[in-house]
Amino acid sequence: MADVKAISLYIRPEFENPAVEKAVVGDIERRLSVWERVSNMDPVRKFTVLVVLVVAWELYTRLGSINELMFPTFSKTFAALIDALVNAGLLINIWNSLSLLVTGYVIGISIAAVLVVLGVWTRFGSDLLTTLTAMLNPLPAIALLPLAMIWFGLGNQAVIFTLLHSIIWPVALNTHAGFQSVSETMRMVGRNYGLKGLPYICKILIPAAFPSILTGLRIGWAFAWRTLIAAELVFGGQVMDTSGQLGAEGGSAGGLGWIIFQNQMENQTPYVFAGLFTVIIVGIVIENGLFRNVEDRTIRKWGMQQS
Amino acid sequence: MPSEVMTTGAADATSAASKPNAPILDVEGVTIQYKTKEHLITATYRVDFQVFEADRFVILGPSGCGKSTLLKAVAGYLHPVEGEMRLNGTSVTEPGPDRVMVFQEFDQLLPWKTVKENITFALLNGGRCASKNEANDIAMEYIQKVKLDRFEDTYPHMLSGGMKQRVAIARGMAMEPAILLMDEPFAALDALTRRQMQEELLALWEDTKFTVLFVTHSIEEAVIVGSRILIMSPHPGQVKAELNAHDHSHATIGEDGFAELQSKIHNMIFADRVLEDEVVNHG
């Protein structure tokens, strides 16, 4: 088509603007108005969304004449939360859950660390680790609870056993995968400095693989937290079945999952909601407070975050 | 290819005499502002220029002169706060396939499509082709033009940077837009590849005489690639001059005229004493 139309350049005279207009522009750079800046702040907008949700909830439950037992109002729920915190010892329940969780988490990570070190040192260790994780990672830890109850009886030991299982495999899997994907260059740099054995692992491999280690720790926490709540619910059912006596087993007053189950059985729906709130808050504190902080101080500062 | 390019200047000068009826792109008094989280920034101030058919129109300026912003406005991604841009007489309001853009970044190809699919996807979704077969034929034609046959079924991640840019150019040309927009397309390439790509672009232009609006911060590239150069001042960007460069190409690099034009532009830009590293003999 080019040949037919014989397109050609249109040559036109050059020109220069001798004096580019200066400073007539007015605002070259101006701060946005306060309103614009405030609405650009993420926390402000998200908090507004929260407030709107709460108002919608309160209105829906008040105006819709909803059965109190099925769906309590926000104000009832909030009152129940305060009451549970002050009078019913909700803090003890939180502590019971968290102390079990932390115990399991620490032991689980130690076992995972041993497995991963073995995996780094020998090919057999690496094969053993990949086979075990491939097999056991897809197994929901909670499925082991009945077995744990057979072996350890109804109690903290059985819960910790299942928690361990939920932590070890994701942590080991991600750490091992992270180690394996540490670049050859980085490894050679480390060996260039004469590092070997444990110092090599701690000073080169762990920092270099930290993004995936952190991912593993996060998934491990998420699985463990879910497993713990589920285990407490199952315990609740088990205790109801066998003795009909609430709070008789599982230490002093049981954990958060237990409290939710118990309140539901007693038709204390506002307290069930209050329990759920607590679970959410604990989750947010650990995920956004703890892990987010670790992430900010490490991989974010080092510019290593994956997404 | 270089042998063809050599004749470019002379041929143009003789055959181009009469003024075409209307410009393809008419930019009139365009001021563009954009917002960051905290600030409102004026990128360009009352910019006028006209691009005619078959122009290799280069916008040249130091970084911060708003040249990329201007190009994005022409593409329809940004809206000017005053002034108007008309493409063949109709005002530009939003992005569209009549102004295809070639970006600097290598990730402009859809990584989930092969080289050929990247072009056919554009043809089919841009409304240029209705049938798959037609799109395939056109795609293959342009893949051959940028000498990437054998790679048509390759995914972009297997290609080198230069090859990716070639696919992007082929994609842009296959769409046969009214104007092809190029935003520093060769800036991320190594010097040798960049020169080769410039030569190929000029050869392609010889072939189809497409209209292109090309943004760069390299004076040399502007003189080689451009037939007409718009020079902008920085912060906010304003038109400083419009110069002809149709007589220059790789073949004339050693000649006096080339160096003269280069230093003329250099002085113009540095008259403002804005020392921008990028402008100093880049490329």
Add this chain to the structure above:
Amino acid sequence: MSDKAIGTYVRPEFEVDTLKEATNVDVERQLSLVERISNINAVRKMSILLGLVILWQGYTMIAQPEPLLFPSFVSSAEVLWETIVSGEMFQKVWVSLYVLLLGYAAGLAMAALFLVLAVSTRIGSDFLSTMTAMFQPLPAISLLPLAMLWFGLGIPSLVFVTIHSVLWAVALSTHVGFMGVSETLRMVGRNYGLRNIPYILKILVPAAFPAILIGLKIGWAFAWRTLIGAELVFGAAAGKGGLGWMIFEKGDNLDTPYVFAALFMVILVGLIVENVIFRNIELNTISKWGMQR
């Protein structure tokens, strides 16, 4: 340093006309058979599995633990075989998978709805990030008591908690993925005149596919765990059901070989979903496109 006056040692240039043939060394040689076999991953892993099985069987034969507490490999395998042949096992698996698929599909549909809203407006985006920030840390299983209150003991309750476990994981990951799609790719898509749903489907979804796939995987993992957990709780309360319930019931009756057989099955389902289904999706998409992170 400067007063040492080191000069450049200028030496003659040279070129080599003909290169010597390599003699006395194998330029390329095949490894020995044993070396090659032991380099095959599958072979090494199979032998490890075999070793573990022998260890298990050996332990039960020598130490003779109470079979109710720790059955031998052979008796567990026998039970597994029996239940598979009688069809009982597959029926249980199907009951669980059916609920899982229902919940997964419904969860994905709802996530898609939220995401379309989030992509089109800033309020939608804020709403979605607030909701995910709130519900993602909440274990879905803890909603089971509420679900039982609202829907009673039955499949609707199970589906409800499964939806909850899938929805937020997928929505969060996909939303983050969408926000991470490069400005260049967005501009390319809009350059072709793509808008709204076609723009989301043809540009954002494939471009964010690595993140979406991660979301789908996490969603599956949570859903599978939640479902098994919920069936355990149900088992305790009442009702009948799938694999989780079977584990609970058999554990309660001290039919330990059955528990092991059911656990096998849970692992098998997990392996198939993760290593066959997701692995294949990954190979055919992000691996092929070179988009892995």
